[in-house]
Amino acid sequence: MTYARDVAALARKDLLLELRARETLPAMLLFVLATLVAFRFALPADASERASVGLLWVAILFTALLGITRAFIPEREQHVLDGLVLAPVDRSAIWLGKVVATLAFLAAAEVVALPAFGLFFEQVTWSTVAAVALADVGICAVGAILAAMAAAGRARELLFPVLFLPLSVPILVGGVGAAVGDDPARYLAFLALYDGVFAILAWASFEYVVTE
Amino acid sequence: MAVAAAVVLVTGVALALLWAPEDADQGPSQRIFYLHVPIALTAYACFGWGAWKALRLLWTGDQRYDLESYTAVHMGTIFGTLTLVTGSIWARTSWGVWWSWGERQLVLFLILFLFYAAYFMLRFSLPDGPGRARISAVYALFGVVLIPISFLAIRLAENFIHPVVFTRDGPQMSGDMFFTFCVSLAGMLLLAGTLYLNELAGKRLDLRLRDLRESLELG
Secondary structure (H helix, E strand, O other): OHHHHHHHHHHHHHHHHHHHHOOHHHHHHHHHHHHHHHHHHHOOOOOOHHHHHHHHHHHHHHHHHHHHHOOOHHHHHOOHHHHHHHOOOOHHHHHHHHHHHHHHHHHHHHHHHHHHHHHHOOOOOHHHHHHHHHHHHHHHHHHHHHHHHHHHOOOOOOHHHHHHHHHHHHHHHHHHHHHHOOOHHHHHHHHHHHHHHHHHHHHHHHHHHHOO | OHHHHHHHHHHHHHHHHHHOOOEOOOEHHHHHHHHHHHHHHHHHHHHHHHHHHHHHHHHHOOOHHHHHHHHHHHHHHHHHHHHHHHHHHHHHHHHOOOOOOOOHHHHHHHHHHHHHHHHHHHHHHOOOOHHHHHHHHHHHHHHHHHHHHHHHHHHHHOOOOOOOOEEOOEEOOOHHHHHHHHHHHHHHHHHHHHHHHHHHHHHHHHHHHHHHHHHHHHO
8 A cells, every 4th residue: 555655646746846847748738739730741632541540649659758758857867866766665666656647648648639630630439549548558657667767878868769669669550550450459459468568577677777 | 619600500501502402482592591580580599698697687686697688689689680681682582672561570670670779879878887787687678578579569560471481380391491490590599609708708808908907097
């Protein structure tokens, strides 16, 4: 129970900071809308409707990148992480708290992005919504630990997308497959598998990333 | 070991070119199979070995595993790049294109190539020390989990035009072909092992030299 309380407290800290400073979320919202508009002009007029589904996934992925990149940089720069590591909490709780917070940001951005996509392009199906929900978990689980790794290095903002994009290819396959494939359930199951495997790996190994 | 690697590898190539029967469909170009597939399997073996050493590092905290894991990943990336090159040549001769998104193994190796290139970026961006060793190790572990997941993803995403040689019923080739394949594979693995040991010895020597130089400057 204390573990859940720790996670909730850590996530609350990030959400409160965001409420006061309002840095990440407005940037994510504007970015996802601007990306969708840019994609509208990147597609030729006679492009198939199915192509736009792929663009939705690229927009979601890049928006997540934008939000998660910042997740651990203030922690490193203002030495918050040193305090968190010394605090009497399980270190994986730091990761889980970050996952919950970034998940909240990403979900908020998508609440705007999906209707906007429906308005600009084509109707969003239920299987797409389910795939987005499953993919968010995987994106945030993998993203939170990779952002912590990238923030430890010199390149920081530059490094995170390079680390993350190869790992996100299976998410794109699952997401686009669920939207355009004949059998969405298979792709949703694959996304769930991805979430489970990488969440366990990240949860178990996060401790080694932040220990000094 | 270097001599053994050279002998077995030359034997493998000789067998592949001169002795193994010609493929009825693809003709002589099929013979690159005896190089391409052993190189790919060797790359997997290197990545697996690197992840195993990474796991040992996290488990025991012994710093010497860091260099071993890094060297194995380094070798894996070299063999992975060779897989991309040989696969591309094969695709050109068989299908007339340098690159085909239909070929699962090649796409997988492209993803892995990007992933492990990022491994090197990560490693060179971190300050030297136990922190770097641990973070690199965690990333290397993500790599071996990514291999089967990506494989599954590509399978889900693809139209299947790649010839599948190994099925659940065992290898679909004649005994002579299989023997040649095994000799080539053994040669490649020996080559990778030799390179790995040489590289490791070289890197250890570098580190020792640096330590000695530092203590000289201090003294």
